[in-house]
Amino acid sequence: MSIHIGANSGDIAETVLISGDPLRAKYVAEKMLTDVICYNEVRGMYGYTGIYNGKRVSVQGTGMGIPSTAIYIHELIHDYGVKKIIRIGTCGAIQSDLKLGQLILAEAAYTDSSTNLLYVGSMAIAPTADPALLNLAKETARKQIIPVITGKVFSTDIFYSEDVNRWVQWTKQGVLGVEMESSILYALSAKNNVQALSILTVSDNIITKAYSSAKEREQASLEMMKLALEVA
Numbered sequence: 001m002s003i004h005i006g007a008n009s010g011d012i013a014e015t016v017l018i019s020g021d022p023l024r025a026k027y028v029a030e031k032m033l034t035d036v037i038c039y040n041e042v043r044g045m046y047g048y049t050g051i052y053n054g055k056r057v058s059v060q061g062t063g064m065g066i067p068s069t070a071i072y073i074h075e076l077i078h079d080y081g082v083k084k085i086i087r088i089g090t091c092g093a094i095q096s097d098l099k100l101g102q103l104i105l106a107e108a109a110y111t112d113s114s115t116n117l118l119y120v121g122s123m124a125i126a127p128t129a130d131p132a133l134l135n136l137a138k139e140t141a142r143k144q145i146i147p148v149i150t151g152k153v154f155s156t157d158i159f160y161s162e163d164v165n166r167w168v169q170w171t172k173q174g175v176l177g178v179e180m181e182s183s184i185l186y187a188l189s190a191k192n193n194v195q196a197l198s199i200l201t202v203s204d205n206i207i208t209k210a211y212s213s214a215k216e217r218e219q220a221s222l223e224m225m226k227l228a229l230e231v232a
């Protein structure tokens with residue numbers, strides 16, 4: 001047991017998919033894994049372990065945002081010995097040509113979060129994905145004919161802002177999308193010798209103001225879940 005996860009030692013696999021939405025974790029467990037156990041219900045932040053294609057894999061909700069995500073990542077690594085973490089999440093695109101449902105492999109995550117300073121000692125870094133895991137995901141997507149693009153994302157601490165020019169410089173820098181978790185996943189994983197990758201679905205386009213329907217989101221996240229499980 002750790003403070004926020006009520007699992008026994010050995011309940012959690014070495015590879016964990018994480019999702020901000022605990023119901024997405026539940027969905028993956030119920031629809032895509034076999035021999036499933038639910039190891040956590042504390043705070044409704046569901047965690048499950050099961051089998052996918054003969055591989056033991058866990059899937060854990062983290063809540064939204066960097067501080068909440070950091071708590072779960074810390075406990076997964078330090079209390080349960082997790083070695084590989086793959087985030088399955090959504091992002092708002094900040095490039096006008098990015099379509100809803102597009103899958104993104106996040107190679108690096110810029111951030112405005114001071115957690116970079118607190119955890120890593122500097123704001124002047126963009127934490128990156130594990131290169132081997134990123135390459136494996138690209139290769140797997142190619143073989144499975146799942147369209148993906150690779151690029152930089154931005155992990156922010158605030159969802160709502162009144163600044164209409166907020167994303168201009170990041171769009172110019174070629175950042176693909178905005179979300180709220182990947183930078184801490186990459187920073188904590190690198191620090192602890194854990195492999196990490198964020199796979200994101202474009203759920204909305206902040207520039208064109210396009211939003212996906214629940215059905216479109218479901219279809220796109222199915223492909224993302226499949227890719228993450230194949231890579232796990």
Ligand code: HPA
Nearest residue numbers: 090091092159178179180
């Ligand atoms: N902003 C921040 N996080 C997000 C967004 C967004 O527009 N869409 C999905 N996650």
